Amino acid sequence: MESIGVLMTCPPFDPYLVEQLEKRFTLFKFHSIPDKAHFLNSNKASIRAVVGNASAGADAQLIHQLPNLEIVSSFSVGIDKIDLAKCRERGIRVTNTPDVLTDDVADLAIGLMLAVLRRLCPSDRYVRSGQWKRGDYKLTTKFTGKSVGIIGLGRIGLAIAKRAEAFSCPISYHTRAEKSDVKYKYYPSVVELAANCQILVVACALTEETRHIINREVINALGPKGVLINIGRGPHVDEPELVSALVEGRLGGAGLDVFQDEPNVPEELFGLENVVLLPHVGSGTMESRKEMADLVVGNLEAHFLNKPLLTPVL
Numbered sequence: 001m002e003s004i005g006v007l008m009t010c011p012p013f014d015p016y017l018v019e020q021l022e023k024r025f026t027l028f029k030f031h032s033i034p035d036k037a038h039f040l041n042s043n044k045a046s047i048r049a050v051v052g053n054a055s056a057g058a059d060a061q062l063i064h065q066l067p068n069l070e071i072v073s074s075f076s077v078g079i080d081k082i083d084l085a086k087c088r089e090r091g092i093r094v095t096n097t098p099d100v101l102t103d104d105v106a107d108l109a110i111g112l113m114l115a116v117l118r119r120l121c122p123s124d125r126y127v128r129s130g131q132w133k134r135g136d137y138k139l140t141t142k143f144t145g146k147s148v149g150i151i152g153l154g155r156i157g158l159a160i161a162k163r164a165e166a167f168s169c170p171i172s173y174h175t176r177a178e179k180s181d182v183k184y185k186y187y188p189s190v191v192e193l194a195a196n197c198q199i200l201v202v203a204c205a206l207t208e209e210t211r212h213i214i215n216r217e218v219i220n221a222l223g224p225k226g227v228l229i230n231i232g233r234g235p236h237v238d239e240p241e242l243v244s245a246l247v248e249g250r251l252g253g254a255g256l257d258v259f260q261d262e263p264n265v266p267e268e269l270f271g272l273e274n275v276v277l278l279p280h281v282g283s284g285t286m287e288s289r290k291e292m293a294d295l296v297v298g299n300l301e302a303h304f305l306n307k308p309l310l311t312p313v314l
């Protein structure tokens with residue numbers, strides 16, 4: 001398989017993934033190529049696979065420039081950076097990395113809930129800056145028993161629900177259609193869900209339908225005591241609306257792992273104690289990233305050996 005060209009469109013930040021790909025294929029690291037147009041012109045014929053992630057995948061323009069592209073294997077569960085319609089049209093296969101990261105993302109969502117309500121980050125700073133010597137840290141808000149509303153009840157949404165249940169949190173949810181096999185309360189609209197929970201979690205896929213699913217109306221329904229947790233994608237949230245609600249105190253707090261224009265985060269949020277900001281690390285453990293890399297490589301190998309794909313999307 002060494003002659004098969006694989007174009008890595010995401011930054012080559014995962015050494016294990018890079019090493020595994022380089023062992024098997026001719027790997028091109030697109031991110032570090034200065035003249036991309038010239039590179040594509042000279043190498044397009046040999047590139048039969050693309051490896052991307054949550055930050056860079058394969059858009060219509062790139063797909064158009066790769067006449068021999070057969071498969072896009074994403075180092076992520078989310079596939080919003082891949083033009084699926086174009087892939088379908090061209091018969092290009094698409095794979096992602098579901099299941100192996102579910103626990104980590106769900107753990108992080110609970111971590112964000114605890115961190116926001118119990119003010120873990122500012123109280124850690126309180127100790128480090130020596131302020132404890134001058135008096136105790138102020139009281140915070142209890143997490144156990146808070147009602148949790150989840151947008152999207154797929155693998156990750158369900159894993160968050162299961163964990164929140166262990167904290168005696170009543171669970172409700174919103175999805176496109178009510179699920180017959182879950183016992184949680186269903187709300188047909190996000191505004192209703194927001195009005196009836198204390199912590200609202202975004203755990204759905206990013207699509208045209210779910211872009212800005214968190215808007216001013218939803219934020220106002222969640223209210224000055226409500227907390228928003230986003231472990232989905234930045235564009236799920238109308239970010240300027242979220243920032244002004246937090247700055248004006250119209251929303252109680254937020255735990256955010258994802259942003260509209262990563263790695264750029266609105267600086268207005270930096271001074272707010274009721275906000276926890278993470279650098280998109282939902283699946284960022286050594287254990288899960290290794291399993292994700294093995295799936296990316298396993299899917300490519302399966303494809304080029306004419307075997308069934310391990311985790312096909314298309």
Ligand SMILES: O=CC(=O)O
Binds near residue numbers: 054075
């Ligand atoms: O954001 C991370 C992923 O989609 O895996």
